[in-house]
Amino acid sequence: MLKRIAILLLGLGLIVTMTAAVMAADMGNERKGKYLFRKNCRACHQDGQSAPALNPDSKTQAQWERIFEKKKYEDFECAAEWVKLSDSDKADILAYVHGHAFDSPSPAKCK
Amino acid sequence: MSSSNINRPISRRNFLKWSGAATAAAAVGTGQPKVLHALTAAEGAAKGKDTAEKVFSICGMCLNKCGLIARVEDGVVAKLDPNPKFLKSRGMLCARGNAGIAQLYDPDRLKYPLLRKGKRGEGKWRRVSWEQALDYAAEQMKTIAEKYTRCGMLFSPGSDTQSQFVHRFASVFGSWNVVTHESNCLISRNRAYLDTFGEVPFADVLHSKYIVMAGANRFEALITPDSIDLMTARKNGQKLVVLDPRYTKTAALADEWHPVRPGTDLAFFLALAHVIINEKLYDADYVAEKLSGMEELTAHVQPYTPEWAEKETEIPARHIRRIARELAAAAPASMIYPGRRTSDYVNSTQIRRAMAIVNALLGNWDQPGGLLAARQVGLNSPSLPDAPWYDDNMMERADHGRAHMMFEEEGSFKHMRDAIIEGEPYPVKGWFTYKLNPMQSGANRAKTLKMIEGLDFMVSVDIAMSDTAWMADLVLPAPSYLERLDPISGLQGSAACACVATRVPAVPALFESRPVLWILKELANRLDLGEYFDFDMEWYRKEQLKDLPDAEKALAEDGVYYNPSKLYGIYEGKIYRTKSKKIELHNVRYKEMGLDPIPVYTPPKPIPSDKFRLVLGRNAMFTHCTTNHNRLLNQFMSENTLWIHPDSADRLGIGDGDPVVVKSPVGRESLKAELKPGIRKDTVYMASGWGALSKGLSGVHNTGACVAALMEDYADALSGNMAMHETFVSVARKGAA
Amino acid sequence: MKTQLAMVVDSTLCIDCKGCMAACKVENKVPDGHWRNWIKTDGVDFSMGETFSRMHFQPGNCMHCDVPTCVHACPTGATYKDEKDGVVKVDDRLCIGCGSCIPACPYGARYRHPEKKIVDKCDFCDHRRARGDLPACVITCPTKARAFGDINDPDSDVARMLKDNKTVRVVNRESDTRPNIYYMGATAPLNWPVKAQAPTPIRWWGDWAKQLVWAVVGINALGVLAMLGKQLFVNDPEPGHESDSTDGGKPVETEETDHE
The missing domain is CATH 3.30.70.20 (Alpha-Beta Plaits)
Structure with a gap:
């Protein structure tokens, strides 16, 4: 188990070294972020649902950072959903949308 | 035939005469039931009393997906003809397309599930039932997940229409470790264009007036519609300049062939940029409006004069200068062709970045005759349940961090293999392959064997016993594309079309073969993941077409539906998907990451005087290493040869057709020499896919040489793309000291 | 024509x-x-x-x-x-x-x-x-x-x-x-x-070919007769030598020629 944690830390270390130069400091795990984004955001933010479709590549990295930094989600209609998310959840989601933002190295839709 | 059997030809002839219709069925041994799960052409071209059924489909012999019409006579596919209404493939079907029948009725096909009996690669198999096979596979995967986490399974789908389900299965199962064919092919090109224009372009070959093609062989490595459009455009006066160490058929049909010194293309393109900038051959307004980093580029290219480039490339400076001027004069309807297989050097991405930069200077983006952005096709992605989250799992891919900018969906075969052999950062002990043959397509076969040696479990799904399947513990038979109902394909054919195409079975699946979606569903059920695969292909296809109300009718009538979406000017008034929001001559992200923001030339390693550089290349008969054993195609080329220049051969005492031994630091192979004046004296070449280990591939087993066994496994630093032109080999006549 | x-x-x-x-x-x-x-x-x-x-x-x-x-x-x-x-x-x-x-x-x-x-x-x-x-x-x-x-x-x-x-x-x-x-x-x-x-x-009628003809005549004579019959009754054009003038006097090229 210790070994697994060590490996995990090593993996995380690599992410950080890889991306530290480009990304803001407080980002979580983008894989977890994708899962959380789909679970918490995508139910409403897609075509035919109540909110406008939203994908990582809907915004630039800077735009995503601003949304998460200012923590102004109280103004969003889905503020109630945001409140439910822990800080680490939010960091994970930011890591995901940032990593696949419009101007990221691999822009992507959430599929 | 023995002389005692003198009657046979006569009776055979009469047989043909009086029972001609039965011969097709006899060809496959068993008659096929006359049930077709197919859209049939309502009227077809059925003139007179033609009773054959005609089924629209798309070819699966390579990745192009050309439109075809299968002619089915008494339940047997008798002929594949091109679909004349299929614009992407310009109403044609190549040799491989025609040979699809030989894949369908291949005597070497896998017929039922096989479980390994002897040692790996020994070729001893036991036939098992599907039930046994699936139970066994599921149990092995479960054990691996428990022992090593879910990332202990590696999934490798090939370039196939159903591969998307293997990706889905990997994410539902909980493994980030997916490695596709692309890292042995083109990801360095994708990387370079994404990092210049913000997306990977199509090439408007048809409307281009001037094309420089380097590292691409479009008249042999067929891409539709590019290959065909290239000839049509040539007929209309387009000029084609080819750079290649080999006199390929593309070179042979071009206006100019420059046998460039391998690994120096970057010098050529930097010199083109030098001329275009210093002679102000660009559109200043365009540059100011659309490009970012012109100042940096201008300073950067100053040392890269044509005279300097001549020394590196061995292409005369006067030609370089002239080509730059001619390109600029034809701009924006001129281009550096982006190429496709770009797995060549350790700086493959930077080479393609330089090509992309010249394209940017020509102002050809989103313009007729230039590079095209992706058009809207309009297929819907069916909504499926979200993959579950496993807390007790690894957080990253096993190959993560081994290249600067890898692609999540494709990974890097080279780096993943290294990670698995090293067991770092964590053990990966299971491998699922689907129609992928890295034993033949990935450089350094010995390493692939070593990786397989360390696995606990390996399962391969394929049509025939590829070298990769040959090494597996469990082999599962898949149907060919002519027996499958597949997801709808959305395709862009450069400037020709944005279209939606369908593949439906021309005949039911032969033997016990099962499509990979069925296999994955069965595995999911056994792994308590059934809810994530609770859909069928009919539903999936319907969902895909949800937003295209006219598509279903068009597919039934013509086998193809066209979306009349915008072709040129897609980017008008839009920003680019780059950090600077412009086309990046100078890449801002590279700079932040400490990489060269503009490609810096580094000369290739010098070739030792007693060695040759080994290069790869394609021909029009074989798709990588998958169709070499095809009974029809094999008749065009029954073994590979070593292309060697007559002067080099002479020096080594090698004559045409002599058996030779080729040695590299990682392998040793034998084949026949073919003396070719159309190859550089410092370079040798052989076709891929030969020298197979698998005894299940008659015709290529022990025939010719396996190039993957000779190539060393270097990688492109940026993308993790295998670099397959970095190997030096020695050549000697067999038997000579 | x-x-x-x-x-x-x-x-x-x-x-x-x-x-x-x-x-x-x-x-x-x-x-x-x-x-x-x-x-x-x-x-x-x-x-x-x-x-x-x-x-x-x-x-x-x-x-x-x-x-x-x-x-x-x-x-x-x-x-x-x-x-x-x-x-x-x-x-x-x-x-x-x-x-x-x-x-x-x-x-x-x-x-x-x-x-x-x-x-x-x-x-x-x-x-x-x-x-x-x-x-x-x-x-x-x-x-x-x-x-x-x-x-x-x-x-x-x-x-x-x-x-x-x-x-x-x-x-x-x-x-x-x-x-x-x-x-x-x-x-x-x-x-x-x-x-x-x-x-x-x-030169061309080697051993096996002779045997073949025997086979044709001996074993498959019926088929040959049927063919003959068909030609007689169905009135197929006699397979054989075709007139050289079928191209309507178009020039015969051995090298390049312009067609006007």
């Missing part, structure tokens, strides 16, 4: 992809190692330097000649030029597989079918045309290098192409068989057709 099916080939469009050869092979069930059609090449010539050198690829098949030396060589009348369409055909039922016609063709267009024990060759996909389809090689060609039709029909594509372009026919000077494949412009190679060999029966 009589129908004369023909091809006009723009060999400068050929990329040597082998599509036509594969299509023909499947369509006509041509046995392993044999072909009904081909792509010739003039090879590489770097004597003028590498940079601007070019190669030619020249697709072809039976030329369905107006002076078919193969027809003259056939002892049984199995090989004939069909009056309906000008196509040179082999009647499987009459062919005894003697092979006399093989060296009689300057183009090597014929081969002995190893299973059927008869001579086989291109018939412009007779069975496809019967149902209204183009020959397999024509329809499959990526660059559409082969055009096909009746050159005596002034409205056909091929007739128009002949009228509007400079074309050549590839012939051996000593055996100008007046072929019906025309090549646009400067095609290459030109020197490959051989001199047609007239049959010398003794």
Whole structure:
């Protein structure tokens, strides 16, 4: 188990070294972020649902950072959903949308 | 035939005469039931009393997906003809397309599930039932997940229409470790264009007036519609300049062939940029409006004069200068062709970045005759349940961090293999392959064997016993594309079309073969993941077409539906998907990451005087290493040869057709020499896919040489793309000291 | 004017992809190692330097000649030029597989079918045309290098192409068989057709062929009689020698000629 944690830390270390130069400091795990984004955001933010479709590549990295930094989600209609998310959840989601933002190295839709 | 059997030809002839219709069925041994799960052409071209059924489909012999019409006579596919209404493939079907029948009725096909009996690669198999096979596979995967986490399974789908389900299965199962064919092919090109224009372009070959093609062989490595459009455009006066160490058929049909010194293309393109900038051959307004980093580029290219480039490339400076001027004069309807297989050097991405930069200077983006952005096709992605989250799992891919900018969906075969052999950062002990043959397509076969040696479990799904399947513990038979109902394909054919195409079975699946979606569903059920695969292909296809109300009718009538979406000017008034929001001559992200923001030339390693550089290349008969054993195609080329220049051969005492031994630091192979004046004296070449280990591939087993066994496994630093032109080999006549 | 099916080939469009050869092979069930059609090449010539050198690829098949030396060589009348369409055909039922016609063709267009024990060759996909389809090689060609039709029909594509372009026919000077494949412009190679060999029966009637004839006569006499009967009663045109004037006095080229 210790070994697994060590490996995990090593993996995380690599992410950080890889991306530290480009990304803001407080980002979580983008894989977890994708899962959380789909679970918490995508139910409403897609075509035919109540909110406008939203994908990582809907915004630039800077735009995503601003949304998460200012923590102004109280103004969003889905503020109630945001409140439910822990800080680490939010960091994970930011890591995901940032990593696949419009101007990221691999822009992507959430599929 | 023995002389005692003198009657046979006569009776055979009469047989043909009086029972001609039965011969097709006899060809496959068993008659096929006359049930077709197919859209049939309502009227077809059925003139007179033609009773054959005609089924629209798309070819699966390579990745192009050309439109075809299968002619089915008494339940047997008798002929594949091109679909004349299929614009992407310009109403044609190549040799491989025609040979699809030989894949369908291949005597070497896998017929039922096989479980390994002897040692790996020994070729001893036991036939098992599907039930046994699936139970066994599921149990092995479960054990691996428990022992090593879910990332202990590696999934490798090939370039196939159903591969998307293997990706889905990997994410539902909980493994980030997916490695596709692309890292042995083109990801360095994708990387370079994404990092210049913000997306990977199509090439408007048809409307281009001037094309420089380097590292691409479009008249042999067929891409539709590019290959065909290239000839049509040539007929209309387009000029084609080819750079290649080999006199390929593309070179042979071009206006100019420059046998460039391998690994120096970057010098050529930097010199083109030098001329275009210093002679102000660009559109200043365009540059100011659309490009970012012109100042940096201008300073950067100053040392890269044509005279300097001549020394590196061995292409005369006067030609370089002239080509730059001619390109600029034809701009924006001129281009550096982006190429496709770009797995060549350790700086493959930077080479393609330089090509992309010249394209940017020509102002050809989103313009007729230039590079095209992706058009809207309009297929819907069916909504499926979200993959579950496993807390007790690894957080990253096993190959993560081994290249600067890898692609999540494709990974890097080279780096993943290294990670698995090293067991770092964590053990990966299971491998699922689907129609992928890295034993033949990935450089350094010995390493692939070593990786397989360390696995606990390996399962391969394929049509025939590829070298990769040959090494597996469990082999599962898949149907060919002519027996499958597949997801709808959305395709862009450069400037020709944005279209939606369908593949439906021309005949039911032969033997016990099962499509990979069925296999994955069965595995999911056994792994308590059934809810994530609770859909069928009919539903999936319907969902895909949800937003295209006219598509279903068009597919039934013509086998193809066209979306009349915008072709040129897609980017008008839009920003680019780059950090600077412009086309990046100078890449801002590279700079932040400490990489060269503009490609810096580094000369290739010098070739030792007693060695040759080994290069790869394609021909029009074989798709990588998958169709070499095809009974029809094999008749065009029954073994590979070593292309060697007559002067080099002479020096080594090698004559045409002599058996030779080729040695590299990682392998040793034998084949026949073919003396070719159309190859550089410092370079040798052989076709891929030969020298197979698998005894299940008659015709290529022990025939010719396996190039993957000779190539060393270097990688492109940026993308993790295998670099397959970095190997030096020695050549000697067999038997000579 | 009589129908004369023909091809006009723009060999400068050929990329040597082998599509036509594969299509023909499947369509006509041509046995392993044999072909009904081909792509010739003039090879590489770097004597003028590498940079601007070019190669030619020249697709072809039976030329369905107006002076078919193969027809003259056939002892049984199995090989004939069909009056309906000008196509040179082999009647499987009459062919005894003697092979006399093989060296009689300057183009090597014929081969002995190893299973059927008869001579086989291109018939412009007779069975496809019967149902209204183009020959397999024509329809499959990526660059559409082969055009096909009746050159005596002034409205056909091929007739128009002949009228509007400079074309050549590839012939051996000593055996100008007046072929019906025309090549646009400067095609290459030109020197490959051989001199047609007239049959010398003794040479071609080897041991096995004699036995074969015995077999034909002895075991399959009924079939032969049936054929004869069919020819008598159905009134098929007598397979055999075709008049040389079917091309309506069109000039015969050994080199390049302008069609006006």
